[in-house]
Amino acid sequence: MMRVRKLVNFVAAACALAIGIAVPATGAQAEDGYDLWLRNAPLDAEQVERLGLPARLVRTALVEGAQSPSPTMNVATAELMHGLNSLAAAHPVERGSGPGRAIRLDCPESRADGDAAFTIRTVDGDIRIGGNSDLACLYGAYALLRELSLGTDPDTLDIDSAPAMPLRLLNHWDNPDGHVERGYAGRSIFDWWHLPERLDQRMIDYARANASVGINGAVVNNVNARAFMLEPRYIEKLARLADAWRPYGIRVYLSARFSAPTEIDGGDIGRLETADPLDPQVRAWWQAKADEIYAAIPDFGGFLVKANSEGQPGPQDYGRTHADGANMLAQAIGDRGTVIWRAFVYSAQDETDRAKQAYEEFVPLDGAFADNVIVQVKNGAIDFQPREPFHPMFGAMPQTRLMLEVQITKEYLGFASHLAFLAPMWREVLDADTGRGGSVAEVVAPAGMAGVANTGSDRNWSGSDFDQANWYAFGRLAWDPALSSDTIAREWLAQTFNREEAFLAQTAPMMLSSRETVARYMTPLGLAHLMATGHHYGPAPWVCDLDRPEWNPCYYHRADSDGIGFDRTATGSNALGQYAPAIADTWSDPATMDEHYLLWFHHLDWDYRTQSGLPLWDELVQRYDQGVTEVDTMVHTWDDLSAYVDPERHRAVAENLRIQQREANWWRDASIAYWQSLNGLPLPQGARAPSRDLEHYRSLSFPEAPGQ
Amino acid sequence: MMRVRKLVNFVAAACALAIGIAVPATGAQAEDGYDLWLRNAPLDAEQVERLGLPARLVRTALVEGAQSPSPTMNVATAELMHGLNSLAAAHPVERGSGPGRAIRLDCPESRADGDAAFTIRTVDGDIRIGGNSDLACLYGAYALLRELSLGTDPDTLDIDSAPAMPLRLLNHWDNPDGHVERGYAGRSIFDWWHLPERLDQRMIDYARANASVGINGAVVNNVNARAFMLEPRYIEKLARLADAWRPYGIRVYLSARFSAPTEIDGGDIGRLETADPLDPQVRAWWQAKADEIYAAIPDFGGFLVKANSEGQPGPQDYGRTHADGANMLAQAIGDRGTVIWRAFVYSAQDETDRAKQAYEEFVPLDGAFADNVIVQVKNGAIDFQPREPFHPMFGAMPQTRLMLEVQITKEYLGFASHLAFLAPMWREVLDADTGRGGSVAEVVAPAGMAGVANTGSDRNWSGSDFDQANWYAFGRLAWDPALSSDTIAREWLAQTFNREEAFLAQTAPMMLSSRETVARYMTPLGLAHLMATGHHYGPAPWVCDLDRPEWNPCYYHRADSDGIGFDRTATGSNALGQYAPAIADTWSDPATMDEHYLLWFHHLDWDYRTQSGLPLWDELVQRYDQGVTEVDTMVHTWDDLSAYVDPERHRAVAENLRIQQREANWWRDASIAYWQSLNGLPLPQGARAPSRDLEHYRSLSFPEAPGQ
Incomplete structure (x- = not known):
């Protein structure tokens, strides 16, 4: 589209010049943002020359010796072909034989998860993408296109990259009727009504966008879940999505309603009178349900559960603990997947400072959760505010895998219309020293990060162009929390808008300060x-x-x-007391503390x-x-x-x-x-x-x- | 986008061939249907050669002698430049001076409505678009691009075209919250939340699509209307739309809730206790409201009203007639616009055959409506069924302007997933002889046609690619009810998918029989x-x-x-008796009648x-x-x-x-x-x-x- 527009603009501008009128922009072939950061806008002549493309791509795009490429490797090949041709299109290179530059994808083709690490090196002029799985090569292909899109000299490539955490998930608060809770980008992108027969092209493009930044899973429905999404007709729909996303390394997850056994039939077991997690019938119901899902979707990611929070049902309805509930589901899933249990709980009956309640409910359960349970904790103890200190649970549950939940959709930062680049906010929490043996990034490394998605049916996906940057930043930070916000902003800007330094020098600083501006x-x-x-x-x-x-x-x-x-000091609610003493100290004296948190604590x-x-x-x-x-x-x-x-x-x-x-x-x-x-x-x-x-x-x- | 795709496909296919693998389609630059029938896909080399473009467009794209082109003329110029360059792009023509073909837009630039008629002629090799208003030239520009897109020889152009009826309107059943009643294409395209500040590009592309088929107005909200859309904050939003659409000849209309004076403030007048149309305060309220709207939108089209139907308020709530209600609004609007009053009424208390009720309520009022009132009548007497005989009101109110309402969205014909091309259905009613001095097309000629829109936030606008054809067909038939369904189908197919005869010969017949298939x-x-x-x-x-x-x-x-x-004969409800005797005769005997209506009447x-x-x-x-x-x-x-x-x-x-x-x-x-x-x-x-x-x-x- 970009190239068409350039061509059209060129001709129109030339014509306009010749006849002396201004040509207004009509909508013809307008940029609409749909391509996100995957535009691969044409490089300039010198850069294309250095690339030596596309003529030489041909020879080595396939893995040597492979008989039949995997779907993932096919995607990697196709993305490289499309991307490189797009980058080179403004100045097409002569085709021909000869000894030009080769691009090699050298990855053993396995479906084994876990080794997404890749390398990109230029050796003797050839660019080699290497890794231990086909998915590594796909990630490498996207990374190569990103580097070239940024204008990196292809002769200097020397990249070692591996994800910092295993789970990098989007959480969609999308209801099956198409409404998106806290969605500011139109309707849900998931067309449940027409699935499984009709698979919207957007579902492919969604997978591409996610894979290009390393996101490897999606919880497709709202944590305020409807039980019927566990019914066979929805499993069938979900399986079509899983099939479409599998080549891109995206696993599907479902938000599960804890009371589902009392609301929908469970195959042979039918509907129960209770959802008590210690009831053998309830356990059998979930076991059967999990087996039914895995029969349709062998790589189903698992369940996300919001329980006993804001009116949602949960194990406490039966006098059981969060661990009882999570472990029951974990047993049903076994080693096939993960139960992600949200720590976002607060109670109408509880007089305790709301900021303290999740810690008080969960920290005593440390060590009680099954191995395939992860507890998902919001960045702060309230609810995605423009600024919160990091959640005191991080570091306080050493025997439990904790996952960081952030909100990509800007519920509290101006909806889709305010420009607020959230990487600095997420860096703030990731970098925070818990005082208990590591930063938050280190605490969540064995688990992962979840981002509440900002996708919708709008042409630009996110409700505004700049909100695409937050989707991008989430993926990049979940892959590598050490990336600077400036690097992420520049990457995104260059791929999305324009790679000229004169543009980046103006816009990157604007993005970097934007969240602080909103907080102010x-x-x-x-x-x-x-x-x-x-x-x-x-x-x-x-x-x-x-x-x-x-x-x-x-x-x-x-x-x-x-x-x-x-007052959250010892004279007040003493929420400060939930932090490690060394950290609490830094916030205890208003005269010396970081004033960004001044009235939070005092x-x-x-x-x-x-x-x-x-x-x-x-x-x-x-x-x-x-x-x-x-x-x-x-x-x-x-x-x-x-x-x-x-x-x-x-x-x-x-x-x-x-x-x-x-x-x-x-x-x-x-x-x-x-x-x-x-x-x-x-x-x-x-x-x-x-x-x-x-x-x-x-x-x-x-x-x-x-x-x- | 088309050209990019072709290029990408070409290179990818060539690469694939060279290395012997199949390249799977990823989403990169995929066709998504957003461009509708305005794709202007590249012509083949011979056709481009005949066109002699784009080199010669330059010289005469502006009207001779014009100092400052109108916004409408600017759009016409830009559309021609974009369209012609797109048509010619696969085989770019050398630029240069010389004597080549000129394309002249010869229209006096006025904003006067009413003369949208245009001519296109090729004389001495030059193509001349002529008409008496700038809008005529815009319509001519779209028509020229359509002809060229179909492969018409540019040397043979000889077209005289004028709209058959003054009002060619879309009716959007879109609620301000984004939900579309009977919408199967996602969310509403109208982003009321962000208007007036933010104007989505879709609003421009919507106007282009409409203007290209001659649609000249849009009722932007549901006939089941919310009163608050008449409040100042919404008038401001509406004015931004009106400004954006004005160059395209699209006027905005509002569905007005009849009880609005009792629900919202009316400026100085405030909120009233009654909406009785004969109450002077109510009349003053609407006068002030109309003045307020026209101050913001000088070419506001007028009000559409659903009154005393399916629970909507109306004049009968106060013992008044439909004419009393419509005339009161008509007086408020004056000669600035039109009141369109829907005849779709039926009553829970009425034992009469529902098919008879609208006729019985409205026909006695013939002659009682003000000059700027139009009564809008659905194609049949029930409700947009797969087949209905034409509404007996057509021809029965010779002193009243009647407008034909059809449903583009397929509420009763399979939603967005069934392929049902509706031109044959609409031709059936337009061609129907009322037995009272003319066809339905002739009866509605002084008024117009309204189509309940099938637009939505889906990338392809209409929920499915083939449903775009119904939007297209509605516009083309409202412009020219004499167009054959086959012509419309072929025009649409060629512009939307492929102009090759081998393709059209397969798909046009499939479209033409498709509605009959659904009815069966x-x-x-x-x-x-x-x-x-x-x-x-x-x-x-x-x-x-x-x-x-x-x-x-x-x-x-x-x-x-x-x-x-x-049984709707004399032995039954005698709905048949509402038709002209000659017509009723044709349906009275099941042994000889058109069996498509057999069980409707017997x-x-x-x-x-x-x-x-x-x-x-x-x-x-x-x-x-x-x-x-x-x-x-x-x-x-x-x-x-x-x-x-x-x-x-x-x-x-x-x-x-x-x-x-x-x-x-x-x-x-x-x-x-x-x-x-x-x-x-x-x-x-x-x-x-x-x-x-x-x-x-x-x-x-x-x-x-x-x-x-």
Whole structure:
């Protein structure tokens, strides 16, 4: 598409020049973002020359000696052919024989998982991709195309790459009716209605995109699961997906509803009166169900379970523990797959600080989980806020495999319209020293990472072009948590938009600071959970009257006429006590701590002096203002980059940035108006008054907000 | 995209040949159907040679003497440049000066509506598009590209074309939350949430597709309307759409909820206690609302209203007539636009045959409607069934402008998966002689046609590739109801898939018979309304116990041990009496009538001898079997055409046909099993028994069926 557009643009521009009119962009062959980072846009002449392609690809694209390539190796071959020809297309190379550069795929073709490590080296001019499985060669093929797309000199390739963790999964909160919980990119990409007969091409392109960044599994349905997705008719649908994704190394997983045995028939066993995990009939029901699934999908990944959380059924309904529940499913699955049990639990009956509850429920169970159980823990102890300190469970369960769950879809960071590149946020948690013998990245290395997907039916997959970067970043970080955010941003930008340094030098810094910008205008200084109820769109720090205390923003900010913040030190909830002492120490003194977490851990007077010397109130307003100003800068930066980006995507991003600009001001103004209603303080000198009064902001309602 | 694919395929195939392996299709640059019939696929060398392009386009793409082209003329110019270059791309022509062929756009640039007529002539080698408005030139530009795409010799062009009716509208049953009632193509294409700031590129491409077939307006929201879409925030969103579509000649319309004055504020007037159309305050409310809309959208098309039908509010709630309601809105709009009032009404309290009710309510009002009111009448008197006789209101209201409403989305013809080309169905009603001085096409000529859209967020817009043909056919027939179905099918096939005669000769006949095939396996011999309740998916002729009699399939088929069919002659409901006597005569005698309407008008014994000489029961079974057999043939025909179609779309169509094959058998088997349960008759000799018993078919439930 890219090349067509270039050609069309070239001719149209030339024509326009000749007749002296401006040719408006119509939609003809417009860039639409569907190709994601897999565009393989044409290299310039010199780079193509260095590549020496495509003429020489022909000779060695197949593994020497192989009789019949595996489906995975076929994909690797085809991707290389397509990708290299695309890279070289603007300056086609003469075909011919002769001794040119060879590209060799040297991998023993096995279906054995586990060894996805690959090497890419240029030796005597030939490029060799090597590894111990066909999947390694597929990963290597994508990596080679990425390097060439970035403009890397093909004569200098010398790459050793291996995944840092075994499970690199997308979690789709997609309901079978097509609605996506916290989805801001249209409808679900999974067309359950027409499966198994009809397999949408998007399912192939989805697998390509995932495999290209190393993602190797997908939980295809919402953790708030419907039992009927375990019925035979859905297993049949799922099997078609599994068949389509197998060559790409993507395994399918299902969210399982814990009460399923009481809701749907289980083959010969029928429907039961209980889902008690220690009941022999229940165990037999799940055993039969697991066997039924594995008969259809031999490499089924396993079950993800949200139990006894936010109204979902679970083992506690029968007086059993999370371990009882998880181990029962683990036994049914055996060594064929994995049970992933979510630690995101909090209780309406529990007076404990919500931030402490998961730790209190799970840490005592350390060592009680079966070997094929993984406990999946969100990055922070609340819920995917713009910033949270790392979850205290990391490092606290040494005898349990823990998996890190992050949210790619931006439920709390501006939906699809705000530009917020999340790699820096995820790096923050991955890099965090747990104080218990390693970083979070080291803690989760034996398990993996899960990302709540931001995919949908929108042409650009993610609801906005820049949100594609978060899908990309998730995969790259799960493969290699040591990758810098800057590297990831530049990789993505170059492959997605433009590889020119003049473009990257402007846009990469904008991406890198973007999440901090959002945190500033939404929840500065460690504030959290201040958004509107239900849909989570926009600010509503004034909400104090919802049934459950921990649903209220007031519960989190605890602001009054004197001060603001949640005391989680020993004088308060002592959530700080759940961290290793060395770590807790760093957060215990507001005078020396990282102020990004200031009001997360401390309740402070409005006139408390922050590290800058300003009163807390002034500091807070200043940070809001900084956030707003930074969005203004992003708007102008992007506006000036139109020469580097096709007009369709340039306009789309520009329009999103204007939504973000309006909403950043809204967050700032509504928040300040509310804090002022409590503290009665004047604005710091020079600060602009909120453009409307508090009543206005309180009166806004958005029944049509998406994603709920 | 097409050219990229060709190039990629060429290189890949060449490579594959050289190394002796099959290259599997990955998703790279796959055909996805997004370009609809606007692909302008490259012509062959000889055709390009004849075209003499693109070199000569340059000189005369602008109107002579024009200083500043209108947005519409800019679009026409750009579309021609893009389209011609695309057509010629496989064999680029040398650029240069010299005397080559010119393409002239000779239209006075005015925004005056009404004269969309254009001519295309080749004179002395130059191609001249002429007309009396810039929109005429845009229509001419699309028509020229279509002709060239079909392979027409550019030296023989001699076209005079004018629209047969002024309004050619899509009706979108899209809700503001993104759900599409009776939508089978994903989510709504309208992104209300992000409008007005963000305008999706799809909105431009939508306008292009519509303009290319002459559609000139869109009602953007469901006739079951939400009042809040009349609020200022939605007017602002709508204005952005109107601005985007204006250059393409597309006017925006809104479905208006009649009770809106009681549900939302009306500016200074506020919210009222009544929506009585004769209440001065209500009249003032709507006047202010119309003024508010026209201030934002000067060419706003007007309101579409579903009133006092299926629970919608309307003037009858206040003891007023449809004319009272429509005229009140018409006065508010004045000569700025049109009120389109739907005649699709039926009442729970009315014992009258549902097929008679609209006629009885509306015909007495003939002459009572204001000049800027149009009454919109469905093609038949029930509801978009696979076959209905034309609506008796056509011709019966000579003093009222009547508009024809057809359904492009296939609510009753197999959703998105069954192949059913609807042009023959629409031709059936357009060609029908009303017996009152003209055909239906002639009756609606002063008003227009409305098509309930089948667009959605799916990559291919319509849920399946072949459903795009119905969107195309709707536009072409609204422009020119004299176009043959065969012409339309061939135009669409050639532009969408492949212009080779060997391909068209196989596929055009398949399309032309496809709707008859669906009618045979669903509702043969004039049966109707036999589908399942609510979602309308699959057969359920056994449903007899719903609250309202006319919701039950039993109400329509009236089958028992003796016979089947609805007696609508003088001995029955006498719906036949609503037709002109000459027409009623043709349907009054089952022995001589067109048997397609046999059981629509007559209740007959199972052993009644049809015109073939067979007993009715045998005839019925034979028609079911014929329908099923014809689907088998379609499956095989399409399977054999893989050489002509890209693999992605070929597979997608093939998979849909297999769904259709399964469901055709289901319709046949379930229907026959049910009729047998009533008549106790054995199957005719040679007929296959239903594969399951009736209880099986009755037990099926589909809570997840789409579109409800």
